[in-house]
Amino acid sequence: MAMTTNLLWLVGVICAVWVIYDVLAKQKSMKTGEKVIWIIAAVLFNIITAIVYYLLKKK
Numbered sequence: 150m151a152m153t154t155n156l157l158w159l160v161g162v163i164c165a166v167w168v169i170y171d172v173l174a175k176q177k178s179m180k181t182g183e184k185v186i187w188i189i190a191a192v193l194f195n196i197i198t199a200i201v202y203y204l205l206k207k208k
Contacts, residue, residue: 164199165191176206
């Protein structure tokens with residue numbers, strides 16, 4: 150059970166880092182307020198935010 154928790158935590162951190170990196174480095178046309186909202190959401194709800202971000206912003 151501890152291994153599953155660690156794996157889920159690791160996936161969450163990777164998702165959060167990916168969203169934060171993409172927002173800051175690749176989304177030049179995105180407004181500052183929108184960037185802040187995505188970053189806060191990535192920190193709080195990392196895996197869900199990564200899925201929503203991918204569906205809404207990357208396609």
